[in-house]
Amino acid sequence: MFDIPLQVLLGQITIGLVNGCFYAILSLGLALIFGLLNVINFAHGALYMLGAFGVYLAMQKLGVNYWWSLLLVPIVVGAFGAMIERLLLRRLVGLDHLYGLLFTFGLALVLEGIFRDIYGSAGLPYPPPPALRGLIDLGFMRLPIYRVWIVVASLLVCFATWFLIERTRLGSYLRAGTENAKMVQALGINVPLMVTFVYALGAALAAFAGVLAAPIYQVQPLMGSNILIITFAVVVIGGLGSTAGAIATGLALGVIEGLSKVFYPEVSSTIVFIVMAIVLLVRPAGLFGREA
Amino acid sequence: MKTSTVLLITLAVIGVIAPLTGLYPQFLMKCVALALFAVAFNFFTGNIGLLSIGHAAFFGMGAYAAGFATKAWSFTPELALVLSLLVGVALGIVMGGMAIRRQGIYFAMITLALAQMVYFVCVQAPFTGAEDGLQRIPRRSLFGLIDLSNDLVMYTFVLVLLIAAVWGFQRIMESPFGQVLLAIRDNEPRAISLGYDVQKYKLSAFTMSAAIAGLAGGVKALTLGFAGLPDAHWTQSGNVILMCLLGGLGTPLGPVIGAILVVALESRLSGLGVVQIGPFALDLSSKVPIIIGFIFMVCVLLFRRGIVGEISAAFASAKARQSPAADAEKKSMAS
Numbered sequence: 001m002f003d004i005p006l007q008v009l010l011g012q013i014t015i016g017l018v019n020g021c022f023y024a025i026l027s028l029g030l031a032l033i034f035g036l037l038n039v040i041n042f043a044h045g046a047l048y049m050l051g052a053f054g055v056y057l058a059m060q061k062l063g064v065n066y067w068w069s070l071l072l073v074p075i076v077v078g079a080f081g082a083m084i085e086r087l088l089l090r091r092l093v094g095l096d097h098l099y100g101l102l103f104t105f106g107l108a109l110v111l112e113g114i115f116r117d118i119y120g121s122a123g124l125p126y127p128p129p130p131a132l133r134g135l136i137d138l139g140f141m142r143l144p145i146y147r148v149w150i151v152v153a154s155l156l157v158c159f160a161t162w163f164l165i166e167r168t169r170l171g172s173y174l175r176a177g178t179e180n181a182k183m184v185q186a187l188g189i190n191v192p193l194m195v196t197f198v199y200a201l202g203a204a205l206a207a208f209a210g211v212l213a214a215p216i217y218q219v220q221p222l223m224g225s226n227i228l229i230i231t232f233a234v235v236v237i238g239g240l241g242s243t244a245g246a247i248a249t250g251l252a253l254g255v256i257e258g259l260s261k262v263f264y265p266e267v268s269s270t271i272v273f274i275v276m277a278i279v280l281l282v283r284p285a286g287l288f289g290r291e292a
Numbered sequence: 293m294k295t296s297t298v299l300l301i302t303l304a305v306i307g308v309i310a311p312l313t314g315l316y317p318q319f320l321m322k323c324v325a326l327a328l329f330a331v332a333f334n335f336f337t338g339n340i341g342l343l344s345i346g347h348a349a350f351f352g353m354g355a356y357a358a359g360f361a362t363k364a365w366s367f368t369p370e371l372a373l374v375l376s377l378l379v380g381v382a383l384g385i386v387m388g389g390m391a392i393r394r395q396g397i398y399f400a401m402i403t404l405a406l407a408q409m410v411y412f413v414c415v416q417a418p419f420t421g422a423e424d425g426l427q428r429i430p431r432r433s434l435f436g437l438i439d440l441s442n443d444l445v446m447y448t449f450v451l452v453l454l455i456a457a458v459w460g461f462q463r464i465m466e467s468p469f470g471q472v473l474l475a476i477r478d479n480e481p482r483a484i485s486l487g488y489d490v491q492k493y494k495l496s497a498f499t500m501s502a503a504i505a506g507l508a509g510g511v512k513a514l515t516l517g518f519a520g521l522p523d524a525h526w527t528q529s530g531n532v533i534l535m536c537l538l539g540g541l542g543t544p545l546g547p548v549i550g551a552i553l554v555v556a557l558e559s560r561l562s563g564l565g566v567v568q569i570g571p572f573a574l575d576l577s578s579k580v581p582i583i584i585g586f587i588f589m590v591c592v593l594l595f596r597r598g599i600v601g602e603i604s605a606a607f608a609s610a611k612a613r614q615s616p617a618a619d620a621e622k623k624s625m626a627s
Contacts (some may be wrong), residue, residue, distance in 0.1 A: 040397045091593055097397055098343045099592050102537065105530060106588025113582035117575075174441055229408045229526065230344035232401040236394075266416060280402065284393040 009262055010141045016258020017251065018147050019218070021026020021154035022048075024250030026211040026231040027238065028161055029202035031246045034169065034235075035178040036198045039089065039100030044231065045224025046111040047203045050077050051210020052219045053115060056126050066129035068213075070153075073211050074204035081203025085196050108225070115221035132215075150212050158247045161201075165243050183221060233276040239289020249287060296462035299544055303458055307451040317443035318516070319559060323552045324450045325512035328457055330535040330547030332504035335461045337499050337533075338542035339470070341477040342396070344386060345529045346403030349410035350380045350502045352524025354509025359426035359519035360419045369434050373453075380506020381499055383410070388498035390431050392491055407526055414524045416480045425520025429513055440514075454548070457504055462544050464500070473497055534584060537591050540598030549599055557583070 004038060026044060033041045041047075052057045054073035058064035062074070084107065092099050127133075128146045135142040165171040177194055184190045210224075230253075238249030253272050260271040267274070279287060306524050310320055333347050356374035361367035390400040414420045421427075431440040440446045441583025464470045475483045476490055482492050513519040522528065531554065562577040593601050 013600060018532070034397070039400065090592065095596075096341075098400070099596065101343065101397065101400060102533065103589055103592040106585040106592065107586025109530070109581050109588065111585075113579070113585055117578050117582065225526075229404060233405040233408075236398060236401050236405065269415075270409045270412045273405050273412075276402070276405055277409075280390050281310075 007141050009259075011092060012258040012262045013255055014147055014258075016144065016255040016261075018121075018150050018254070019156075019257060020251035020254020021151055021229055022209050022213060022227060022250075023234050023254055024158055024247045025154055025205050026227065027234045027246045027250050028158060029205035030231060030235055031243065032161075032165070032174075032198055033238050034203040034240055035088065036174060036181075036195055037085075037100065038097045039092075039104065040097070040232075041199075041202065042101055042104040042169040042228070043084075043107040043111065044104075044202070044206050044267070045226075046108040047077055047081065047163075047224070048210040048213070048227065049051075049112065049221060049224035050080070050113065051207030052126075052217075052223060052233035053119075053210075053221075054207060055211045056124055056219045059126070066289030068210075070211050074207040078200040078204030079222055082196050082200035085199035089199065090192070090195075108228075112221050112225065119221060121221060123220040125150045125212040128215035128218055146215055150216070155213060157205070157259075161205065161245065162243045202258035230272050233272045237272075237276050237286055238277045239286020242288050245286075245288025249258075294466070295378040295544070296466060299462055300455060300459045302545065303455045303548065307455065309536070311444060311447060314468070317447050319555070321443070321447050321450060321515035322512070322559075323440050323555045324447070324454050325508055325515055326532075326535065326555055327548040327551035328450075328454050329505055329508035329510055330532050330539070330551040331454070331457055331461060332501045332508055333532045334536045334541060334543075335464075335504070336501035336545040338536065338547075339465060339473050339477060340494060340497055340543055342494070343533070344401050344403040344501075345526065345533070346390075346391070346405075346407030346410075347502075347505050347532055348524050348526055348528035349387065349407035350505035351509040351528060351532075352514070352519075352521075353379050353383055353410060353412060354438030354506030355508075355513040355519035355523045356414065356426065357506070358510030359429045362429050362432065362514065363426060364419075366432075368432055369440055372514065373507060376510025376513075377507045378501050380503040380509075384499040384502025385495070388502065392494045392498065398593075404526060407524075407529060411521070411524050411526065414521060420519075423521065425518060426513070427518055429517045429519065431514055431517070438585070446515055452513055453507070453511060457507075458544060458548065461504075465544075469493075469496075531584075534588055534591075536598070537596075538587065538598055540602070540604075543598065543600040543604065546594055546598050546600035553599075554584075557587075569601070592603055604619045611621050 024046045029034040030041055030044050031037060051073055054077060055066065055069040058069045058073065059066075089100065089103065092103060132146045132149050134145050136145055136148065137231065163171075165174060173184065173189050174194060177189075177191055181191050187278075192268060213223070231250075234250050234253055235246070237253065240246075253275065257268060257271055283289075307324075311317065328346070329351050332350075333344065337343055357379040358367075358372040361372045362369070367375065387403060387406045390406065391399050394402060415422060431446060433439045433441075435451060438445060438449075440449065465473070472483065472488055472493055475486075476488070476493060480490060509519070509523060512523065535550035536547045537550070538553055539548065540546025558580055561580050561583065566575045566577075574579050579583040590596070597605055
């Protein structure tokens with residue numbers, strides 16, 4: 001097909017799938033936060049960046065290995081998110097949702113600015129953990145183990161989050177809270193606590209993606225802002241209707257982007273936005289969207 | 293006196309006094325270009341209540357259009373500026389046409405994503421000079437008569453453009469068209485039920501805003517002689533939002549004041565360089581994004597109405613205290 005070697009094609013699909021995993025985790029967190037706080041979290045990219053710097057600094061300064069970081073960094077960033085929500089974002093409840101967006105925009109500038117000031121714009125390398133180095137030879141292609149791990153770990157985390165939201169009691173409270181917060185509050189459920197929890201969860205998800213990303217991309221202060229805008233496009237394409245929709249759209253767009261690198265590289269950096277434009281023209285509510 | 297006339301006079305006075313204070317013409321022209329951009333942004337977001345995070349696309353493409361036309365096709369400045377305005381119109385119709393199909397936060401995200409697409413086009417397209425941008429754009433002479441190479445002449449020319457834009461937008465808001473825009477902002481379903489084609493109004497307003505944002509880009513390219521990727525980058529959209537937020541979103545003069553403040557802040561901070569405070573050396577030039585972000589957070593948390601908005605609100609409450617009757621009237625209107 002178009003004289004493209006199968007190896008290259010499969011390689012790009014793998015890379016696309018890996019990127020798709022990041023899009024999926026990030027848009028899932030974004031969708032959760034939007035659902036309950038009515039805030040588009042512009043700081044999501046910065047939280048992702050914090051995750052990557054978290055794993056890097058944990059190794060450099062504290063000698064903490066990758067596996068512990070994978071567990072601890074999301075918890076720390078989640079706690080940071082909870083603090084931000086409690087102390088600052090909470091003051092914007094009831095205002096036009098644009099203010100939440102503008103506030104988190106400023107927060108992102110501050111966070112990225114601080115890291116750029118200290119570490120510069122050059123990328124810092126982080127080696128993958130020894131257990132995940134090397135390649136698997138499938139016969140027709142060689143697969144880097146770390147990329148396989150990203151896909152497996154992301155899908156597990158996405159599934160766990162989906163299960164939490166769609167299949168547990170807490171999840172049903174959360175979903176009810178997005179429909180009618182006042183009613184849920186009246187039923188004796190602590191909605192403010194739930195809101196804090198959701199922001200922390202979204203932040204932790206973003207940081208988790210950042211930790212996963214550190215060994216394959218360079219750890220860099222602005223790594224979050226570019227992926228964030230693509231994530232926005234993913235959210236627009238998927239619509240904020242369902243958690244499963246966010247995950248599926250994220251993965252699919254990653255693969256489409258990967259394929260575009262093989263067939264028409266010039267367009268690969270904009271393909272996600274082109275898909276977004278087409279989807280908007282055909283289905284303004286997004287593929288999984290509920291609102292008309 | 294009509295608000296638009298008062299504005300016209302105020303701006304003209306400020307604009308004429310500014311160069312007499314010994315400020316650099318380069319600095320003043322940058323203020324004017326960005327004020328024009330902020331005024332354009334404010335016309336849409338301030339009056340319709342939909343946040344666009346994609347206005348850098350118009351600004352950047354306007355700058356490229358004027359720069360390229362002047363350099364490669366030897367356009368005169370007025371033709372180059374008309375071209376950048378038309379580029380704004382064309383982009384505005386396309387981007388607006390897609391974005392206004394969705395409400396609120398979706399609108400914001402769509403404008404951002406579309407602007408990012410424009411940015412990537414700018415990175416790859418042949419006419420932009422990629423990383424280098426278009427440098428040393430000549431100013432030539434206006435209508436082939438007035439030589440613009442003199443900074444003061446150029447400044448006067450762009451100041452007139454800014455005043456015309458502020459006055460024009462204010463006149464539009466005082467017209468029936470503008471009143472419908474306000475009605476849409478306040479209660480869209482009601483405007484629809486009154487029979488207005490809301491989408492068409494929104495798109496027209498968006499396109500007008502895009503047109504002047506494109507023009508602002510052209511002004512920037514001609515005055516500073518440079519058009520580049522930073523003009524089209526989304527941080528430029530963030531900048532213009534900050535200008536309006538700081539000065540007062542939705543107020544006619546707020547964006548101008550906000551733009552002056554932000555430009556002054558950026559040039560002051562990066563000009564200060566390393567500051568020694570006791571044993572601590574602080575490199576302020578690298579702290580600009582942090583400080584800008586911090587101002588953003590403070591504005592949103594503490595004074596959302598912006599400088600002009602807060603002042604006029606203070607005036608309004610002082611007036612109300614003086615005349616209890618007016619206050620009572622206001623209360624009955626509010627309830």
